[in-house]
Amino acid sequence: MKETNKRHILWRYSFIVTIVLLFSAAIVWNMFKTSVVYSSRWNNKADSILTQVTIIEPERGKLLADNGTVLAANLQFYIARIDWLAAGMKKDTLDKYLPALCDSLAVLEPSKTAAQWRSELTDSYQRITTDTKKRNHSYRLIRRLLTHSEWQRLKQFPFCPFALKKKVLYCERQNKRSKPYGTMASRSIGNVAQDSTSSSMHGRSGLEMALDSMLYGIPGEATRIQLTNNIVNHESKPAIPGYDITTTINVALQDIVENELYDMCHETDARWGTCVLMEVATGEIKAISNLEWNDKAGDYVEGRNNAVLGYEPGSVMKPISMMIALEEGVVGNIDAPITTGTTWIYEGRAINDPHGGAQLTPRQIIETSSNVGMSRLIVKRYGNNPGGFYDKLKSMGFFEPFHSGIGGEQAPIIHRLGNTRADKVALTRMAFGYSTLIPPLSTLAMYNAIANDGKYVRPHLVKKLSRDGEPDSIVPVTYIRQQVCSPENAQKLRIMMHDVVWGSRGTARKWVQDKRVPIAGKTGTAYTITSDGHYGTQKRLAFCGFFPYDNPKYSCVVLMLGANRGAGASSGMVLKNIALKMYARGLLGNEPNYALTVDEQGNPVKKATSQATLFASTNPKHTTNVRKGLAIDNAKVFQQPAATQSGVPNVRGLSVRDAIRRLEDAGLCVRFTGSGFVAGQSLTAGSKFVRGQVINLTLRN
Numbered sequence: 001m002k003e004t005n006k007r008h009i010l011w012r013y014s015f016i017v018t019i020v021l022l023f024s025a026a027i028v029w030n031m032f033k034t035s036v037v038y039s040s041r042w043n044n045k046a047d048s049i050l051t052q053v054t055i056i057e058p059e060r061g062k063l064l065a066d067n068g069t070v071l072a073a074n075l076q077f078y079i080a081r082i083d084w085l086a087a088g089m090k091k092d093t094l095d096k097y098l099p100a101l102c103d104s105l106a107v108l109e110p111s112k113t114a115a116q117w118r119s120e121l122t123d124s125y126q127r128i129t130t131d132t133k134k135r136n137h138s139y140r141l142i143r144r145l146l147t148h149s150e151w152q153r154l155k156q157f158p159f160c161p162f163a164l165k166k167k168v169l170y171c172e173r174q175n176k177r178s179k180p181y182g183t184m185a186s187r188s189i190g191n192v193a194q195d196s197t198s199s200s201m202h203g204r205s206g207l208e209m210a211l212d213s214m215l216y217g218i219p220g221e222a223t224r225i226q227l228t229n230n231i232v233n234h235e236s237k238p239a240i241p242g243y244d245i246t247t248t249i250n251v252a253l254q255d256i257v258e259n260e261l262y263d264m265c266h267e268t269d270a271r272w273g274t275c276v277l278m279e280v281a282t283g284e285i286k287a288i289s290n291l292e293w294n295d296k297a298g299d300y301v302e303g304r305n306n307a308v309l310g311y312e313p314g315s316v317m318k319p320i321s322m323m324i325a326l327e328e329g330v331v332g333n334i335d336a337p338i339t340t341g342t343t344w345i346y347e348g349r350a351i352n353d354p355h356g357g358a359q360l361t362p363r364q365i366i367e368t369s370s371n372v373g374m375s376r377l378i379v380k381r382y383g384n385n386p387g388g389f390y391d392k393l394k395s396m397g398f399f400e401p402f403h404s405g406i407g408g409e410q411a412p413i414i415h416r417l418g419n420t421r422a423d424k425v426a427l428t429r430m431a432f433g434y435s436t437l438i439p440p441l442s443t444l445a446m447y448n449a450i451a452n453d454g455k456y457v458r459p460h461l462v463k464k465l466s467r468d469g470e471p472d473s474i475v476p477v478t479y480i481r482q483q484v485c486s487p488e489n490a491q492k493l494r495i496m497m498h499d500v501v502w503g504s505r506g507t508a509r510k511w512v513q514d515k516r517v518p519i520a521g522k523t524g525t526a527y528t529i530t531s532d533g534h535y536g537t538q539k540r541l542a543f544c545g546f547f548p549y550d551n552p553k554y555s556c557v558v559l560m561l562g563a564n565r566g567a568g569a570s571s572g573m574v575l576k577n578i579a580l581k582m583y584a585r586g587l588l589g590n591e592p593n594y595a596l597t598v599d600e601q602g603n604p605v606k607k608a609t610s611q612a613t614l615f616a617s618t619n620p621k622h623t624t625n626v627r628k629g630l631a632i633d634n635a636k637v638f639q640q641p642a643a644t645q646s647g648v649p650n651v652r653g654l655s656v657r658d659a660i661r662r663l664e665d666a667g668l669c670v671r672f673t674g675s676g677f678v679a680g681q682s683l684t685a686g687s688k689f690v691r692g693q694v695i696n697l698t699l700r701n
Contacts, residue, residue, distance in 0.1 A: 063245055268560065673696055
């Protein structure tokens, strides 16, 4: 019996030893294959991992206003999540802190009450803890992205310190391109989007696209290196962040331009409107706005950048044609009459002129916007050579690109004409703004040259490049042509454009005149072309000009489509209102805060400026508390600002807290600079406003 058991034991032992030896032999064989037979394959695989290069995305540069205010920047946001199945998470701990936590969350995110927060947190905990097979066992605490300050605040809430320690509460970081001023100049600033072939973020419109190569920076590289127990990334080539680009945009002027264009679009039921404000001496674009009606939003929103797209300009082309007539010697004395007439048959085609007369001077041709007069002057010079009109414009630099920094910029389109009868007829139309496609920015640049004694300065949106807070390069003022016309001819053109506003027959005299800010400019109307190729009834209405007339500092162009008023009463009024707002805020070299007023005849009269009266508080409870707390029965109550019956509240003199409360109750969005009491407000007290409109407050101690 013992022999039998010994035999069985030896047999089993031999079997196990054999299995172990075979298994060991398999291990040795596989080690041999890996290290000898297939060594080159595994070495190549290791090399491919260690030589793998990972691209490090650079930090995108910021877009700044002319004073350094941020217009667009990458900001880090946070997604707060709770892992209910994390180790250390206990139900009794949650129950202990839940009431206080829900009260705090209701303050941070008031879209839900404390009771609603309690119900949601309890439901999510029960749902996730009972369904353990569910792969995603995290709960997004707040649906929106949190700012850095909000995340830091959240971490101090009851339960959260414990949750962070136990890794129950955690966050996901997410970079997002943010625009602190919202829709202000949004289209000109542009947008970014992820590239279709990589994870890189690049500009897709506006300045973001036009300046993408400088904003994006230079990507870095990271290679894999072998450590003792791991393979990690090592930065072999650091990423170079993009340039911070200081633009020429002035936030205060941008706010004025957008508000005035928005109000006029509403008043006139326009389909869209565009406006560009430029500094005469430098060509800096201080403000640009593009608004168009959006049926879904039921309001005007930032639309496509019509300021750089070509349209038939209408009569705003006439001062440019008159410049050519002056430079070519067709016109010398601008007060010498020429034969015009109200109808002129040229090459079998009639040109009708409701503003004309038997004779008009060159001044009157511009003042009354005479199509016949302008056509006769251009035909006198180029009737036998219609192509010469294009050649002259080309020699003036009219077709050269601006490289302004605005995405989608187009050059003017004016065809070079031959000598056929149709070409000669087209020449007359080009003279007064038809048969052409000219962007409003190109028209503005020429008018700016007229205001600038003939210096054809290049419009631009970029002022300075910097990196790590240090200036890298400053964009200088450049000229397309040092002189597009002589200073003498520029002066003559300014006189003609002054007559448009101030002359007895001027096409803008009824709407654009104002003695506080003398404006010179030109109206323009052009019918749109319908789908069948014919002119329809809808009009594009333009006004382009400069101010103040005696010493031009700013030039401006406004173009609107489908407004129910004439060019002067729509686009001209936008420019006038912009100029008056700038005057009122002391942005034209005059005294600020309406320091100038007018007498009964409308003549400017200087008055003494006064500081804002300071008010302790508008809250009557504060007075009551002081009386009771200090037992002062005869305490005097501070005067309060004069109340406005309607429109923007008057908050000058108030503390910033009271001012914000009063303005936000009225429906305004408040921004402020400085500290102390309110010394100035960007929107005049009592003026009309739209809910959600931004008002800027200036605070002083």
